[in-house]
Amino acid sequence: MIRTLSVFFLFFFYYSSNINAQELSENFLVHDILQKNDQDADLHFRMDATDRKVLQFYRDRDFQPVWFQGSRLNSAGQYALQTLKNAGQEGLNPQDYHLVLRNFLFLELHLLSPEKVAEYETLLTKYIIFYIKDLDGERLNPQKISKQLYIKVDMVDPYEILSNGMKEDPSGKWLTELTVHHPEYQQLKEVLARYRNIEQKGEWTPLKLPENQKITLGTNDAFVEALKTRLILEGYLKEGTNNSVFDSSIEQALKEFQHYHGLEADGRLGKETLVALNVSVKDRIDQILLSMERWRWLPENKGEHYILVNIAGYYLQAFENEKKILQMPVIIGRNYRQTPVFSSKIDFVRFNPSWYVPHSIAVKDKLPLLRSDPSYFNTKGYHIYDESGEAVNPEEVDWSDVDSSSFDYRIVQDPGSANALGKLFFHINTPFDVFLHGTPDVDLFKKEKRSFSSGCIRVFDPVSLAFFLLNNPEKWSQETIIQVTQGNQTQTLPLEHPVNIYVTYQTVWIDDQNQPYFVEDIYQQDKAIKKVFERRKTVF
Incomplete structure (x- = not known):
């Protein structure tokens, strides 16, 4: 459909390198062509809802390009591309925008023909509309996931947001500032970055407590050394403890870990505590992403x-x-x-x-x-x-x-x-x-x-x-x-x-101390939502 739309703009972009009377005349000709094609019933039949939004966006702009100056991206195009590249910072999946990101790698290496400019212009617009909808929580319908999810997402009009945004700030910088403004969502963004940084350093090693072994104050064991390392990774214990003895500092760090994981903070290494310690970094990141998604379901x-x-x-x-x-x-x-x-x-x-x-x-x-x-x-x-x-x-x-x-x-x-x-x-x-x-x-x-x-x-x-x-x-x-x-x-x-x-x-x-809580998926709702994303072939 994008290629179909690009035909609408081809003649205009081709003649728009210099502004003169002839180009104005050609612009009128383009309008005549567009009006004729706009009455094509077969064309409209092949349009989806987003294609219609794209077409409406350019109609209202008198078919002026938004993201390109000649054959190069202008500032708005650069901000738009940057926004899609940084989608992961908002807890969205950059892979959902891979088509436009992949195509724009080609742009960096080649001078584009007017036909390609038209194609990429409309492609970028379409994916910015996708991004606005995703940021509004429209990636999935909660009510189709579980009978216990009665949330109905308030849908925004991405066309209106894009149109008004470009009118108020043609530079496009406003795109990089689109977000959910609730303080906790912003805190989750920071926690997401922190846990992704932990993940980049390598997955933490699962803790294996030998059967019938109990860890008490004074225990000196290789397991305690592994436990200490694990608690340091998430910031519950300060670096610098050089022994492998289960002392009061490690006990206090374990109590803090238990508190922030919805467990009884008794400082004992029971079954539930060991299970929580062994949840992978990736699974913790998935939890953060799902919580951010739920914030997007709520109205601004x-x-x-x-x-x-x-x-x-x-x-x-x-x-x-x-x-x-x-x-x-x-x-x-x-x-x-x-x-x-x-x-x-x-x-x-x-x-x-x-x-x-x-x-x-x-x-x-x-x-x-x-x-x-x-x-x-x-x-x-x-x-x-x-x-x-x-x-x-x-x-x-x-x-x-x-x-x-x-x-x-x-x-x-x-x-x-x-x-x-x-x-x-x-x-x-x-x-x-x-x-x-x-x-x-x-x-x-x-x-x-x-x-x-x-x-x-x-x-x-x-x-x-x-x-x-x-x-x-x-x-x-x-x-x-x-x-x-x-x-x-x-x-x-x-x-x-x-x-x-x-x-x-x-x-x-x-x-209130900017510390994250991670708790059990008591109703298995995280599990259900994650399955839906997997069916969409979305990789967190």
């Missing part, structure tokens, strides 16, 4: 106030004007009741909520408990209603005769300190009944891995979250919020301005 403008939940990292963050002002641990769905990836709005806060137990949870979780200990429901504030709406005493029903197909009961838990939703509930406008709420089981937050819920997101500090969302410190101070939650009266407060929430899944993220 997330709102003045928004909530970000990282499922894989078990945390929630609140932002105001892209400044993080709140962070807390969360509990997410079990592996067989996964919390989905999605974006929506939080539209109301409810104090002292009742819990209307979803039917699926009632059948799977509560029915077995009713069979074993029906008195539990009376002590925890539950009420059970039959299909006619009449209250039922759980201790007077033979639950052994009830199964999932005949469970025609509703279960409701009263507000109170034992309520499964805690004292605050945050409603999210979604089709799959996933919300934020507190919990009476606060001891679970002490664990490193916190996938204990049935899909909803339990928050550690619901009072601070309510304070952020209500955004009215004069009327709803933290003290006032606490006072209201000490009672049992249900109160619902619609948010005057619903707040955007983005529930994502990042197995790599950056803390």
